[in-house]
Each structure stands twice: as C-alpha cells, then as structure tokens.
Amino acid sequence: MFTRVLVANRGEIAVRVIRALHELGVEAVAVYSTADEESLHVRLADRAVRIGPPAAADSYLNISAIVAAAETTGCEAVHPGYGFLSENAEFVRMCEDNDLVFIGPSAETMERMGDKARAKAEMRAAGVPLVPGNEGVAGPDEARAAAEELGFPVLLKAAAGGGGKGMRIVAEPGELHDAFQRAAAEAHAAFGDGSMYVEKVITPARHVEIQVLCDNHGTVLTCGERECSIQRRHQKLIEESPSPALDDALREEMEAAAERACRHIGYRNAGTIEFLVGPDGAFSFIEMNTRLQVEHPVTELVTSLDLVREQVRIAAGEQLAHGGRAGPRSGHAIELRINAEDPSRDFAPGPGKVTHFRPPLGPGVRVDTFVEEGTTISPYYDSLIAKVIVHDQSRELAIDRARRALGEFEIEGVPTTRAVLFDILGSDEFRSGEYSTSFLETAGARLPALAGSS
Numbered sequence: 001m002f003t004r005v006l007v008a009n010r011g012e013i014a015v016r017v018i019r020a021l022h023e024l025g026v027e028a029v030a031v032y033s034t035a036d037e038e039s040l041h042v043r044l045a046d047r048a049v050r051i052g053p054p055a056a057a058d059s060y061l062n063i064s065a066i067v068a069a070a071e072t073t074g075c076e077a078v079h080p081g082y083g084f085l086s087e088n089a090e091f092v093r094m095c096e097d098n099d100l101v102f103i104g105p106s107a108e109t110m111e112r113m114g115d116k117a118r119a120k121a122e123m124r125a126a127g128v129p130l131v132p133g134n135e136g137v138a139g140p141d142e143a144r145a146a147a148e149e150l151g152f153p154v155l156l157k158a159a160a161g162g163g164g165k166g167m168r169i170v171a172e173p174g175e176l177h178d179a180f181q182r183a184a185a186e187a188h189a190a191f192g193d194g195s196m197y198v199e200k201v202i203t204p205a206r207h208v209e210i211q212v213l214c215d216n217h218g219t220v221l222t223c224g225e226r227e228c229s230i231q232r233r234h235q236k237l238i239e240e241s242p243s244p245a246l247d248d249a250l251r252e253e254m255e256a257a258a259e260r261a262c263r264h265i266g267y268r269n270a271g272t273i274e275f276l277v278g279p280d281g282a283f284s285f286i287e288m289n290t291r292l293q294v295e296h297p298v299t300e301l302v303t304s305l306d307l308v309r310e311q312v313r314i315a316a317g318e319q320l321a322h323g324g325r326a327g328p329r330s331g332h333a334i335e336l337r338i339n340a341e342d343p344s345r346d347f348a349p350g351p352g353k354v355t356h357f358r359p360p361l362g363p364g365v366r367v368d369t370f371v372e373e374g375t376t377i378s379p380y381y382d383s384l385i386a387k388v389i390v391h392d393q394s395r396e397l398a399i400d401r402a403r404r405a406l407g408e409f410e411i412e413g414v415p416t417t418r419a420v421l422f423d424i425l426g427s428d429e430f431r432s433g434e435y436s437t438s439f440l441e442t443a444g445a446r447l448p449a450l451a452g453s454s
C-alpha cells in the first residue's frame with residue numbers, strides 16, 4: 001500500500017478521496033488554487049500545496065505544477081478524481097515519467113476509449129452493441145452524408161468529449177451546418193479537439209451505465225447498473241440503482257457486454273460503460289468513462305463496495321476478492337445532484353457565498369459535499385456543491401426518503417437545484433419508473449421549480 005498520495009482535484013470529490021485515503025492509513029496531499037485556499041479539502045489533507053491562480057487552466061489543469069507538487073511532497077501516487085485531468089493521457093504519462101502511480105487506467109487505454117470514434121471500433125470488435133452512426137470522425141460533408149443515410153434526427157458528438165460538451169441534436173437537414181459549427185467550436189474550446197461524429201437518435205431512450213472494477217491480475221468485476229436518464233443539457237441530475245427499466249435477464253446481458261469490453265481492451269481500475277436502452281429493451285454502447293463517476297455512491301450503497309478504496313488498492317497492486325458480478329445487491333439507492341444553478345433560468349450557474357447550510361441527516365441518508373456556511377461558490381469551476389444519496393429497502397421507500405431529505409436540506413445564499421429535484425421525485429413519470437432522457441423537455445413545464453419558483 002502507498003504511504004502518501006496526491007489528490008489532483010478540488011471540491012466534494014477531493015474531500016471524498018482524502019477520507020478514503022485516511023481510512024486506508026495513507027497520507028493525503030491536497031492541491032489548491034488561490035480561490036480554494038480556505039476550502040474543506042485543504043484543511044482535511046495532511047499537506048496542501050498551492051498550485052496557481054483561480055482559473056482552472058492555471059491551476060487544476062496545470063500538469064507540471066501538479067506533478068511538481070507530488071514530487072516535492074514525496075508522494076508515490078496521484079488520484080485524479082473526476083473532471084479536470086482525470087482522462088488526460090498526457091497527465092498519466094507525465095506521472096509515469098516521474099515514477100508516480102496514476103490511480104486509474106493506462107494512458108494507452110485512456111486514448112483508445114477517450115476518442116469516441118475509436119472507442120466504437122473497439123466495442124464493435126468486442127461484440128458490444130453500438131448505436132448506428134458513422135465510422136471514424138466526420139467533417140461537415142461526411143456528417144451530412146451520414147445524417148442522410150441514418151435519417152433525422154441525428155446527434156452530433158465530440159470525438160474527444162464528455163459531460164454534454166460539443167453535443168447537438170439535429171432534427172432536420174437545414175439545421176445541420178450551423179449545429180456542426182457550434183458543436184465543433186464548443187468541443188475545441190472544451191477539449192482542444194473539434195473532431196465530431198454522428199449517431200442516430202434513439203427515442204425515447206434510457207441512459208443506463210455499468211460500473212466496472214478491473215485489477216492488474218486479469219480480474220473483472222461488474223457492479224451493476226445506474227439509471228441516469230434525468231438530465232439537463234445532456235448532464236445528469238438524478239441517478240438511481242437498480243434501474244427500473246431493466247429486468248434480471250437484460251441486466252446480466254449488459255453486464256456481460258461490459259465484461260467483454262473490459263477484457264478486450266485490457267482495462268484496469270474503475271470505469272463506467274454507458275449505454276442507451278431503447279423502448280424495445282435493446283441496448284447500445286455510448287461511451288466509456290475511464291475514471292470514477294460523480295454518481296459512484298449509488299453503486300456503493302447497493303453493493304457495499306467502497307469504489308475509491310478499491311481504486312487505491314488496485315493501483316497498489318492488490319487483487320480484487322473475486323471477479324464476475326458484485327453481490328449481493330441490496331435495496332435501492334438514489335443520488336440527487338445539488339448544483340448552484342437557477343432552474344427557472346434554464347439552470348444558469350449561480351455562484352456566490354453560501355450564507356446558511358444545513359444538510360439533511362437521518363437513516364439511509366449520505367451527503368457528499370465540500371460546502372459549509374460561509375463557503376464561496378466560485379464561478380471558475382463546476383456548479384456541483386453537494387450530492388444527497390439515499391438508500392432504502394425498495395424504490396418507493398427510497399423516493400420518499402429522498403423527498404424527506406430534500407425537504408430538510410437548508411441552503412441559502414445561492415440558487416440551487418433542490419426544489420426542482422423535489423418536484424421531479426414527486427412526478428408521476430418518475431414514481432412510475434416510466435421516464436426517458438427527454439423527461440425535462442416533455443414534463444418540465446409541469447414542475448413548479450421550472451415555472452419560476454426556486
């Protein structure tokens with residue numbers, strides 16, 4: 001096991017990783033920008049290194065500064081969390097060149113799966129079902145040809161992207177040119193790569209992902225699914241497990257496909273394989289996230305696994321207890337993302353100072369956060385400020401517990417998604433389990449929080 005690990009992140013995920021390291025008896029080194037000098041993750045760490053000014057490009061995305069911080073503090077490994085450099089192959093190689101263990105997959109695997117067009121070719125070779133689309137990347141002319149062949153509507157996606165960046169749904173031919181230019185520009189700004197590809201839109205669709213853990217000894221463990229269909233701008237708001245859209249046979253089929261994919265690419269550490277599930281129950285590969293996911297606590301609560309501790313153990317060379325399927329799985333879990341955003345203004349970010357903060361407590365409630373009273377939510381970073389995760393014996397009970405927790409959550413000073421999450425949980429569509437990725441577009445007007453009260 002490692003003695004000291006650098007956490008190359010901030011916010012709630014940095015707090016989460018630091019706590020897991022301490023539970024393993026490992027020292028944690030934090031990095032921080034000048035905007036985060038008073039942040040909780042800085043105080044929890046055994047040591048902390050200031051790496052730059054507030055802008056992420058000058059701090060949390062500064063590879064040289066982060067590697068130097070790890071070296072000067074005597075770290076043996078680096079945990080990237082999610083976002084920032086967590087899927088940056090150059091960062092992985094820089095760590096390796098400086099004798100630092102990167103807690104995640106290899107740079108080569110990251111590159112294979114990070115390029116979405118290349119990832120589709122890998123999954124095709126592994127026998128994993130794919131969403132119909134073009135092969136390789138597409139320029140404007142290739143995109144038009146692919147769209148005409150597939151039939152509208154189509155989805156333009158950034159080849160190097162994720163998190164909803166560089167993504168546009170195109171309903172008809174006349175929209176394609178402008179949508180392509182906007183998506184490519186957004187992708188280039190976000191990822192430094194404006195390459196695009198085209199997929200057929202499956203509608204109505206469920207967004208369901210499979211969590212995997214793979215060690216260096218050839219063991220592959222699939223840890224069940226997470227339902228992630230409640231989204232805004234292709235970014236998730238609510239996740240739950242198990243998915244109400246899957247029966248046991250479909251779940252096993254999807255986990256088996258995820259296992260084949262991991263074996264084919266020689267994957268190691270934690271990862272997530274994302275699928276679209278159509279109304280006929282057919283599922284298709286979307287992408288693989290070669291890192292820990294924001295919604296990982298949902299899996300932890302139904303499997304009793306600690307995914308962050310498993311990540312560290314795998315990186316240290318330890319073997320998973322067993323392969324195949326993680327089990328037994330117990331009860332139902334739901335995660336609610338509390339973002340500093342105003343739902344009544346199309347989820348516009350709402351940075352500012354949190355003047356009052358009292359998270360919910362009680363049985364079956366977990367809150368992952370870095371926020372305290374007086375915390376400033378910076379405009380420089382992601383708007384996520386807390387995750388409320390609940391667990392209960394059944395889906396119905398978990399929904400009621402989640403609404404109780406949101407009702408008790410007190411936060412003032414910044415707008416948040418708390419009220420709209422409460423409304424969604426109480427909607428007929430969510431309670432029935434019969435919802436899709438278009439939920440907010442079709443049902444949003446009926447939610448009070450989206451009608452102006454937040």
